[in-house]
Amino acid sequence: MTRYEGNISAYKTISILGHCFEGTAVVHLAKHISSGAMVAIKKFDMDKIKEGAHLVEREIILTKQLHHSNLITYHTAFVSGPDVCVVSPLMAYGSCRDLLSRHFNDGLPEQAIITIIRDVFDGLDYLHRKGYIHRAIRASHILISAAGRACLSGLRYACPIVLNGRWQRSIHSFPATNGTEPFAGMSKTLMLTEKVRGCIPQLLDSTTLPRNENMECSGDCEVSNNVVNRRFSEDLHELAGLCLHREAYDRPTAGQLLTHPVFKTHKKSLTLPELLRPALPLSDRVAYDTGIFTMKFFNDEV
Amino acid sequence: MPLFGKSQKGPAEVVKALKEAVNSLEKGDKKAEKAQEDVSKNLVLIKNMLYGTSDAEPQADIIVAQLAQELYNSNLLLLLIQNLNRIDFEGKKDVAQVFNNILRRQIGTRSPTVEYICTKPEILFTLMTGYEHQEIALNCGTMLRECARYEALAKIMLYSDDFYNFFRYVEVSTFDIASDAFSTFKELLTRHKILCADFLEMNYDKVFSHYQRLLNSENYVTRRQSLKLLGELLLDRHNFTVMTRYISNPDNLKLMMNMLKERSRNIQFEAFHVFKVFVANPNKPKPILDILLRNQEKLVEFLMRFHTDRAEDEQFNDEKAYLIRQIKELKPIPGH
Numbered sequence: 001m002t003r004y005e006g007n008i009s010a011y012k013t014i015s016i017l018g019h020c021f022e023g024t025a026v027v028h029l030a031k032h033i034s035s036g037a038m039v040a041i042k043k044f045d046m047d048k049i050k051e052g053a054h055l056v057e058r059e060i061i062l063t064k065q066l067h068h069s070n071l072i073t074y075h076t077a078f079v080s081g082p083d084v085c086v087v088s089p090l091m092a093y094g095s096c097r098d099l100l101s102r103h104f105n106d107g108l109p110e111q112a113i114i115t116i117i118r119d120v121f122d123g124l125d126y127l128h129r130k131g132y133i134h135r136a137i138r139a140s141h142i143l144i145s146a147a148g149r150a151c152l153s154g155l156r157y158a159c160p161i162v163l164n165g166r167w168q169r170s171i172h173s174f175p176a177t178n179g180t181e182p183f184a185g186m187s188k189t190l191m192l193t194e195k196v197r198g199c200i201p202q203l204l205d206s207t208t209l210p211r212n213e214n215m216e217c218s219g220d221c222e223v224s225n226n227v228v229n230r231r232f233s234e235d236l237h238e239l240a241g242l243c244l245h246r247e248a249y250d251r252p253t254a255g256q257l258l259t260h261p262v263f264k265t266h267k268k269s270l271t272l273p274e275l276l277r278p279a280l281p282l283s284d285r286v287a288y289d290t291g292i293f294t295m296k297f298f299n300d301e302v
Numbered sequence: 303m304p305l306f307g308k309s310q311k312g313p314a315e316v317v318k319a320l321k322e323a324v325n326s327l328e329k330g331d332k333k334a335e336k337a338q339e340d341v342s343k344n345l346v347l348i349k350n351m352l353y354g355t356s357d358a359e360p361q362a363d364i365i366v367a368q369l370a371q372e373l374y375n376s377n378l379l380l381l382l383i384q385n386l387n388r389i390d391f392e393g394k395k396d397v398a399q400v401f402n403n404i405l406r407r408q409i410g411t412r413s414p415t416v417e418y419i420c421t422k423p424e425i426l427f428t429l430m431t432g433y434e435h436q437e438i439a440l441n442c443g444t445m446l447r448e449c450a451r452y453e454a455l456a457k458i459m460l461y462s463d464d465f466y467n468f469f470r471y472v473e474v475s476t477f478d479i480a481s482d483a484f485s486t487f488k489e490l491l492t493r494h495k496i497l498c499a500d501f502l503e504m505n506y507d508k509v510f511s512h513y514q515r516l517l518n519s520e521n522y523v524t525r526r527q528s529l530k531l532l533g534e535l536l537l538d539r540h541n542f543t544v545m546t547r548y549i550s551n552p553d554n555l556k557l558m559m560n561m562l563k564e565r566s567r568n569i570q571f572e573a574f575h576v577f578k579v580f581v582a583n584p585n586k587p588k589p590i591l592d593i594l595l596r597n598q599e600k601l602v603e604f605l606m607r608f609h610t611d612r613a614e615d616e617q618f619n620d621e622k623a624y625l626i627r628q629i630k631e632l633k634p635i636p637g638h
Contacts, residue, residue, distance in 0.1 A: 047567060057481045060481070061482060064478050067391050078476065079523045079524075081522060084477055110371070
């Protein structure tokens with residue numbers, strides 16, 4: 001197994017992929033020198049981060065304690081100068097939001113949507129069973145690997161359901177970015193009805209992308225008219241309807257959603273990379289661009 | 303016995319099965335794979351008894367009481383912790399969840415698990431050395447912080463030699479482990495005010511000579527965190543004696559004055575909160591007064607230009623104005 005050293009000199013930075021965390025973190029494309037593996041290194045400038053330092057810490061510690069093929073993994077995290085550096089595998093297609101804004105302005109093809117949300121539900125189901133709710137499911141937090149595997153990231157707003165040695169019956173703390181999360185007062189089982197509603201309209205149609213990240217979970221994320229006009233299968237419409245149910249109590253859990261017929265009738269004739277064409281994974285583009293790498297590949301949130 | 307499905311195992315059986323599985327995992331015989339499986343399976347059974355599942359409520363108090371008793375009698379908690387590195391990834395977290403739940407158990411005002419651990423302090427020492435091992439450090443941290451909530455257990459940890467290893471753990475190169483160790487370290491030094499104050503007073507020299515190294519650490523995060531914690535410790539009124547001692551030492555003042563000039567603004571800001579205590583002291587010892595007098599003009603000038611962009615931070619600005627006034631008004635002690 002490759003050992004990823006906790007030392008910046010073990011990596012060669014190639015280019016900047018994007019910025020995140022309100023501009024205080026930079027994501028670099030880099031090469032792990034001893035193994036040759038391509039990685040993403042997120043550098044948080046701790047001297048610029050004032051209130052959010054504990055969020056950086058929390059996200060790293062939590063992510064390190066989770067193992068699932070549909071959740072982002074970190075190879076290692078270390079301090080270098082004033083930066084906290086997080087090394088993770090390269091997710092070569094970037095986030096779903098990148099795909100939407102760059103290649104699929106009218107939304108992703110149905111087969112791609114189904115493949116992606118199935119992975120998302122799988123990751124989410126694991127997270128819930130481990131006693132956490134994600135609280136920030138959005139297109140920019142769904143990353144796609146070169147092989148077409150979707151991974152959830154953005155665990156800094158995740159919140160434990162098990163506190164003080166007990167499952168909590170309700171959660172009254174809200175993520176910093178949004179005060180209207182509808183979890184207060186829900187029972188244990190129902191709380192698992194994580195708001196997957198946010199991601200579905202986003203994947204169906206980028207026109208529902210909120211202008212401002214902070215506005216996203218305002219609690220009334222409706223499917224826009226464009227989506228209604230697009231022709232999707234009955235099953236997918238039904239699935240989206242279930243996720244968007246106004247009453248939180250009536251929304252199914254991620255685990256229940258996985259048994260939805262849409263995933264059974266879904267034909268796996270094409271793989272996700274095939275479905276995502278003409279979008280290409282990053283490594284292919286590096287080759288295509290003959291190593292000259294000036295384009296900004298990711299929009300902002302990675 | 304139910305007609306369909308497996309009969310439910312009682313606490314005694316599950317604990318016995320888990321203990322056997324951990325023992326054979328420890329021996330590492332050829333049935334290791336099977337043992338691993340059995341450990342995971344039985345841990346989940348115990349966890350479900352305590353927490354319930356999405357379909358089932360936790361077990362009744364009487365069953366939980368039996369389970370706890372079996373865990374104490376079999377010495378299984380220690381055995382699990384000693385073999386934590388051999389248990390699989392999810393199993394390690396289950397151990398922590400079971401441990402934390404059992405620890406919180408109460409009978410009236412008594413906490414039987416806390417009493418039990420007081421008689422078996424090796425549980426605490428084993429958990430503390432867990433920070434030496436990457437693959438179990440975070441799991442041990444989760445359990446240690448739960449232990450630190452209880453004064454009796456915090457006391458055992460604070461007064462042990464192993465406590466001083468924390469000064470090393472908070473600086474390890476792996477960020478998540480260092481951060482986790484720092485949270486535990488901070489919890490131990492701040493949670494139980496009187497216990498902590500007594501501990502710091504009695505062990506002042508040893509603790510602060512170690513602490514000095516953190517303040518001079520090469521690791522930016524360690525330096526910033528430890529400086530912030532120092533400020534919190536000194537400003538806590540329970541630690542009055544410790545504070546008085548700290549601000550009487552001219553070396554400490556020099557260190558803070560240098561930190562005020564560090565490149566990092568966050569470090570400057572944290573240093574300000576320690577520096578202000580030296581200046582605000584109404585009974586400054588002569589060596590302290592001498593340093594301040596020697597730098598009187600420079601300090602006033604420096605502070606006038608210090609973090610002027612924090613206009614909206616009223617408390618900071620009040621404090622800064624107060625310090626400037628105090629320093630301006632400093633006069634040598636007559637007769638010297």
